[in-house]
Amino acid sequence: MPQLLPFPRYYHLPPGITEALPVTRNGIRGLHPFPFVATEGARWPVLSVRNGESGHQITAICGLLPASAFHDGTVLPHERTLSARLERQQRMVTADRGALGKPVLLTVPTLGTLEPPKSLDDSDRQVIFYGENHIYRLSASPVALRRPVALPGPLVIADGHHRAYTHAALAADGLKEFQYIPVVVAGADRLTIGTFLRVIDVQDREPEALLAELGKHFFCERLDRPRLVASSGQWLYSYRGVHYHLTRRDTSVSDTDPGWLNQVVLPEVFGITDTRTDRRFESLDPPAVLAGEVYFSPDHHGRAKFLGKPITRDRFFSEVQAGKTLPPKSTRFEPRVPSGLLVWIPE
Incomplete structure (x- = not known):
């Protein structure tokens, strides 16, 4: 121990x-x-x-x-x-x-x-x-x-x-x-266990063309307002004020949602192969949520946004014990420890 x-x-x-x-x-x-x-x-x-x-x-x-x-x-x-x-x-x-x-x-x-x-x-x-x-x-x-x-x-x-x-x-x-x-x-x-908001600079791609590319991987349901998703395999997607629930077409995927998004969707739809170095991609603190409705920052209106379902505790520990690692910024544990509260100064 x-x-x-x-x-x-x-x-x-x-x-x-x-x-x-x-x-x-x-x-x-x-x-x-x-x-x-x-x-x-x-x-x-x-x-x-x-x-x-x-x-x-x-x-x-x-x-x-x-x-x-x-x-x-x-x-x-x-x-x-x-x-x-x-x-x-x-x-x-x-x-x-x-x-x-x-x-x-x-x-x-x-x-x-x-x-x-x-x-x-x-x-x-x-x-x-x-x-x-x-x-x-x-x-x-x-x-x-x-x-x-x-x-x-x-x-x-x-x-x-x-x-x-x-x-x-x-x-x-x-x-x-x-x-x-x-x-x-x-x-x-x-x-x-929470999750991060994934924000992508899509370089002014037309919404219809981008949705068509996403449709190769997801079933796309248009929403009247941005709402949290209910289960794994789903993402809330928002671009230019239009919102969708995306549900993964391939139900045989064993990877976690963030892992699959990074390995499949980001390279094929956005040309992003490494989220750690590609400046078009950001992982941000999640937006405000009230009664299940998500309130995105207006600063991100012209960027594609993905908000998924947080990983469960059981899945989290099973992935770790299997020797797997998640992509950076896949999980957000709360509460976090603030800087300056407990300080270590070795002699």
């Missing part, structure tokens, strides 16, 4: 309530004035997150994993990384000597008895951050513990592939500041 180690110390804002976190994307050690304080002693911090609208709450355990766990199969990836982001991440963390302002989010099917209680001690030691949609509470574990915690498996990266694999690669080169990676571990039975 993977062994989660306690932080010898971790950094955070002074306890209390805040509505803004320090910007850490350009480094941590050089921040001036330095905004963080340290909690000393071998502890596993507890992160509690509550959705401000639904009231849904999760609690997760935080700690350190050896960087080698990300190379030896202990921790599994679920999507392919972007080369440009890996290079940028490596430059930043090398200059900052391994400091990270955002832990890697890991998930397991369930934490079970390891899941911290939801009713955490509301003491003056908590850091409480009011984010856009969630309320985050970071608490020190009630007692100092020095034994590693055995985590259940499979243990999968939910968010933070580039952070994890940059640190792991530098650790493999023998750099001591990268030997451990800060993580937040949450049960997938508590997280929500």
Whole structure:
């Protein structure tokens, strides 16, 4: 079983309530004035997150994993990384000597008895951050513990592939500041798996011609308004204010919806063979949805948009355990951990 180690110390804002976190994307050690304080002693911090609208709450355990766990199969990836982001991440963390302002989010099917209680001690030691949609509470574990915690498996990266694999690669080169990676571990039975909006620059292609090409792969149902799809194998497609539900013609496909779209539809219809490098393609945060109706940004009116059905938890873990990886930006786990809440600065 993977062994989660306690932080010898971790950094955070002074306890209390805040509505803004320090910007850490350009480094941590050089921040001036330095905004963080340290909690000393071998502890596993507890992160509690509550959705401000639904009231849904999760609690997760935080700690350190050896960087080698990300190379030896202990921790599994679920999507392919972007080369440009890996290079940028490596430059930043090398200059900052391994400091990270955002832990890697890991998930397991369930934490079970390891899941911290939801009713955490509301003491003056908590850091409480009011984010856009969630309320985050970071608490020190009630007692100092020095034994590693055995985590259940499979243990999968939910968010933070580039952070994890940059640190792991530098650790493999023998750099001591990268030997451990800060993580937040949450049960997938508590997280929500969403999806990203795929936006494509179709270079002013006529809607009728584009729909005819898509019709080779999909049954196309025109809609009076953009509505979420109900099942896998379907996509909401929108271009120039006209909306369709697309249903895949080939029902024998075993690949995931994002994988099939990338391997078949994007090359044949749009000439896009690598979404990681083709500038015509973007994966964006999903648009607002109200009562099942999707509200696209007017900035994307002249671009083709695809919004699919999120992958199920069972399918997600079965794909990962089979050694498969999804295309970049195929899944969006919520809630994610914000930058600047739990900070790791190796000595």
